Amino acid sequence: MRRRTPLHALPAIHPAALVASPEGPMKRALEMGHSRLFFGAALFCVAFLTIALRLIWVTLISQDNEPRLVHSVVRPALPRADIVDRNGVVLATSLTTSSLYANPKQISDPQETAKLLTDIFPDLNRDVLISRLSGGKSFAWLRRNLTPKEQQNVYRLGIPGLYFQNETRRLYPQGNLTAHLVGFSDVDNKGLAGIEKSFDDILSQGTHTVTLALDLRVQHILHEELSKAIADYTAIGGAGAILDLRTGEILAMVSLPDFDPAVPGEATDDQRFNRATLGVYEMGSTFKIFNTAIALDTGSSHLHDIYDASHAIKIGRFSIDDWHGKHRPLSIPEIFTYSSNIGSAKMADQFGPEKQQVYLRRLGLLAPSPIELAEVGSPLFPAEKDWRRINTMTIAYGHGISVSPMQLLAGVGAIVNHGLWRAPTLLKREADAIPAGQRVISENTSLALRQLMRLVVELGTGKKADVPGYLVGGKTGTADKQRGKVYVDNARMASFTATFPVSDPRYVLLVMVDEPKPNAQSHGYATGGWVAAPAVGNIVSRMAPLYGLPPIPEDAPEAFNPLAANVADYDSSASSAKSHPAATKVKVVTQEVPLAVE
Amino acid sequence: MIRLGTLIWLVVLAFMGIGVFQLKYSVQAQEKELRQLRRQMAEHLEAIHVMEAEWSYLNDPVRLADLTRRHTDLVPITANQIAGIDRLTLRAQDEPARDPSLASSTPAKLLPLLPLRRQVSYATGDTMLVRKLLARLGG
Numbered sequence A: 001m002r003r004r005t006p007l008h009a010l011p012a013i014h015p016a017a018l019v020a021s022p023e024g025p026m027k028r029a030l031e032m033g034h035s036r037l038f039f040g041a042a043l044f045c046v047a048f049l050t051i052a053l054r055l056i057w058v059t060l061i062s063q064d065n066e067p068r069l070v071h072s073v074v075r076p077a078l079p080r081a082d083i084v085d086r087n088g089v090v091l092a093t094s095l096t097t098s099s100l101y102a103n104p105k106q107i108s109d110p111q112e113t114a115k116l117l118t119d120i121f122p123d124l125n126r127d128v129l130i131s132r133l134s135g136g137k138s139f140a141w142l143r144r145n146l147t148p149k150e151q152q153n154v155y156r157l158g159i160p161g162l163y164f165q166n167e168t169r170r171l172y173p174q175g176n177l178t179a180h181l182v183g184f185s186d187v188d189n190k191g192l193a194g195i196e197k198s199f200d201d202i203l204s205q206g207t208h209t210v211t212l213a214l215d216l217r218v219q220h221i222l223h224e225e226l227s228k229a230i231a232d233y234t235a236i237g238g239a240g241a242i243l244d245l246r247t248g249e250i251l252a253m254v255s256l257p258d259f260d261p262a263v264p265g266e267a268t269d270d271q272r273f274n275r276a277t278l279g280v281y282e283m284g285s286t287f288k289i290f291n292t293a294i295a296l297d298t299g300s301s302h303l304h305d306i307y308d309a310s311h312a313i314k315i316g317r318f319s320i321d322d323w324h325g326k327h328r329p330l331s332i333p334e335i336f337t338y339s340s341n342i343g344s345a346k347m348a349d350q351f352g353p354e355k356q357q358v359y360l361r362r363l364g365l366l367a368p369s370p371i372e373l374a375e376v377g378s379p380l381f382p383a384e385k386d387w388r389r390i391n392t393m394t395i396a397y398g399h400g401i402s403v404s405p406m407q408l409l410a411g412v413g414a415i416v417n418h419g420l421w422r423a424p425t426l427l428k429r430e431a432d433a434i435p436a437g438q439r440v441i442s443e444n445t446s447l448a449l450r451q452l453m454r455l456v457v458e459l460g461t462g463k464k465a466d467v468p469g470y471l472v473g474g475k476t477g478t479a480d481k482q483r484g485k486v487y488v489d490n491a492r493m494a495s496f497t498a499t500f501p502v503s504d505p506r507y508v509l510l511v512m513v514d515e516p517k518p519n520a521q522s523h524g525y526a527t528g529g530w531v532a533a534p535a536v537g538n539i540v541s542r543m544a545p546l547y548g549l550p551p552i553p554e555d556a557p558e559a560f561n562p563l564a565a566n567v568a569d570y571d572s573s574a575s576s577a578k579s580h581p582a583a584t585k586v587k588v589v590t591q592e593v594p595l596a597v598e
Numbered sequence B: 001m002i003r004l005g006t007l008i009w010l011v012v013l014a015f016m017g018i019g020v021f022q023l024k025y026s027v028q029a030q031e032k033e034l035r036q037l038r039r040q041m042a043e044h045l046e047a048i049h050v051m052e053a054e055w056s057y058l059n060d061p062v063r064l065a066d067l068t069r070r071h072t073d074l075v076p077i078t079a080n081q082i083a084g085i086d087r088l089t090l091r092a093q094d095e096p097a098r099d100p101s102l103a104s105s106t107p108a109k110l111l112p113l114l115p116l117r118r119q120v121s122y123a124t125g126d127t128m129l130v131r132k133l134l135a136r137l138g139g
Helices: A025-061 A110-120 A126-133 A148-157 A175-182 A194-198 A200-205 A216-232 A284-298 A332-338 A341-362 A389-396 A405-416 A443-458 A528-546 A562-566 B004-058 B061-071 B127-138
Strands: A090-102 A140-146 A162-171 A237-244 A249-256 A306-308 A313-315 A318-320 A329-331 A473-483 A486-500 A507-514
Touching (some): A090 A148, A090 A175, A110 A126, A110 A148, A126 A140, A140 A162, A148 A162, A175 A194, A175 A216, A194 A200, A216 A237, A216 A249, A216 A507, A216 A528, A216 B061, A237 A405, A237 A528, A284 A332, A284 A341, A284 A389, A284 A405, A284 A443, A284 A473, A284 A486, A306 A341, A313 A341, A313 A389, A329 A332, A332 A341, A332 A562, A341 A389, A405 A486, A405 A507, A443 A473, A443 A486, A473 A528, A486 A528, A507 A528
Antiparallel strands (some): A090 A140, A090 A162, A237 A249, A237 A507, A306 A329, A313 A318, A473 A486, A486 A507
């Protein structure tokens, strides 16, 4: 090919460039080029040097804290939080289980598959299984919540079309012991009753364990003794509860008959009914605690006033009479010890309906109990305009008003707890979160009531509840039950409420037995003193040593009851009555503590 | 021809490259171990959770009472067996000499004690200590 341009026309290397050290403008151009190279290289060097220095600094020299990858062991959120008692015993927990389902489209031989499955699960109906496994659906539950062994067996069958899915299942390790309190939930882990329901939102989050105030040991004691009383007297049911007076915590709560929370569907309505919180009943003579407290606190009566209980009171068509009455004038300690309806009605007549309403409201008897359950019954009482003289007089001995056992317990607790009412709670209260009580009666009144309650156990209807060393004080209650508007013969609610030790009460208990029938040992009686008081005595004798309460000897100053001298022997066979020579007109304690203004 | 300086830099480069990759692999191995440990922890926590449920089930009070009755001699403690240290009486030789001019004062009577069966109160602990104390009080 011919060159286009002749050789001599090509740009030639300038001869000056071939010279080692050029002169003139060439020199400047070269120097500029050199310096540009130099600056470029310097920049890169600086950059790399920075990186190198920083590397050395960070890895070798710096003692900076590295971000900690080791966190303190935080439990991952559970599918549903646990419920535990005050000592950490688990009452309700969720465990992950496998559930078996099938894709019927992929089942090749429903008959064979059903046969193999019924070998593992004998309680599954083969025909139902066959129908579930055939058909064009793509999902069919076969069996939920398998045990690991069952899962292994199904896995070994190696049948295509059967799959497992992880599900959570709620377990109740303590079973029926805490059935009403803890409640139960459905298959989708939604709470349906008890704490499971009322704290459903907190439990669903899975992070916070719900700690109850319940003490399982005391719950067991209450459950056992209540069951025994119900069995001994062939009753239809019962309820009981124990309250810690210093904190307002409910240590035990039992309602019988109960059920197994794992299979709530098999339980009858009667078994699921929480008699301790939801049922409202006329409590009978236990209300005399409140009546006497109101009379003494308002000043309308004094401890040594005498009321004439010789004749029944007749108001309109109503007649108020005593059961096994003494039919003579009685002092207030005697009215309380002998449980006189006539005396109580006369005391109530003196302070009147307005004062009665004020005090009963303060004691929490006119409003549903504030505990953290959904199953709480509302009390029944006359409307304000209907609260007449006759109502006041019947309410004095506990008829004409219906309250739940929990309300009664909290009210009695306030009376014996030096006059301070605390809202009962099912949750454990930390020492710094205990609410100050609201004052409902004065210290003096509380002391007088405690001494009166001790009289009932020392000399009166509650003798069977006495436990040597623990100064048990209480009040029996035997209330006739109503069907419609009529009182039924031989159907009664026998109850006993007690506190111990009366010198400085720590706990208050209530035991109620529904429709006890007299048995051979009880000489034809089925009253609170025969049915419920022994149960309370047994509970105290088991519970007090458990909590390490020191027993109080009989001749200690706290054990002395100045009111004992004011009550003539209950019956001539009662030899345990103590008489102290100096105590004829003993004044009850010293200065008045002012009532808090409402 | 490769200059010495360049050669040295190339060698340094090679070493640094190897170093970087080794570092990277060791970090990956650490992270893998961390993930493994975390998974094991979760498994262990789940196992603890299951065991806590089982423990609660085994702590059913009725079952415990039955086991205690069948296998041990323990019985529930009663009020007669509880007393405070201040109720201990001194032994005869340690007692200060009685001043005969003072009216005789006997210490407050304790609740009558049960005869000491071969039993231990499970509420208060050490057998030998309880037996010694009770022997002193009863004697």
